[in-house]
Amino acid sequence: EAQVTQNPRYLITVTGKKLTVTCSQNMNHEYMSWYRQDPGLGLRQIYYSMNVEVTDKGDVPEGYKVSRKEKRNFPLILESPSPNQTSLYFCASSYVLDVSSYNEQFFGPGTRLTVL
């Protein structure tokens, strides 16, 4: 089954304790992205990657890191989480039609993170 998976689905942690949220897709997509969703603010892009070893910042990259060492995986790293990073996080992936656009995006089920 074609899908985007995220782990963990739920996480409660404390300020300053490094954590990683994994994202994996089995569709051989070039493009992968991370979003956070907050009430009243909607979905905002954190980082995206056009292919292996190619990553770039979205609208709200502060406090996050990403890496793309393999095509299927795109982990999101919070080196020193803070309470304002409490949010619902989504990973997404898609093919790239051409250099200026991309195909429809497929989303993972989400990771609900609480930072105390």
Next chain:
Amino acid sequence: KQEVTQIPAALSVPEGENLVLNCSFTDSAIYNLQWFRQDPGKGLTSLLLIQSSQREQTSGRLNASLDKSSGRSTLYIAASQPGDSATYLCAVEAGSYQLTFGKGTKLSVIP
């Protein structure tokens, strides 16, 4: 900076009614527009994607239109059902591979 607005924020309709959800965006230079559905506690499901060169897309009871010049898109749902109850999000890609989302319209279809 691209801004996407969805009105209304919430909508309640009786089962069987046809309805239209609206999405507007400030920068008409977009590559594509995508409509998503989000169910509580779940991820986003892609419904329709309209490339900038297209005017509309259809899938079953859903029809999405795009008017780039006026910065508007509509999602038409025919013969609504209780299972259509969800939050509907539109998102535009206006270059640099960034997807900008609206805040969504929460739809409730009453049996």
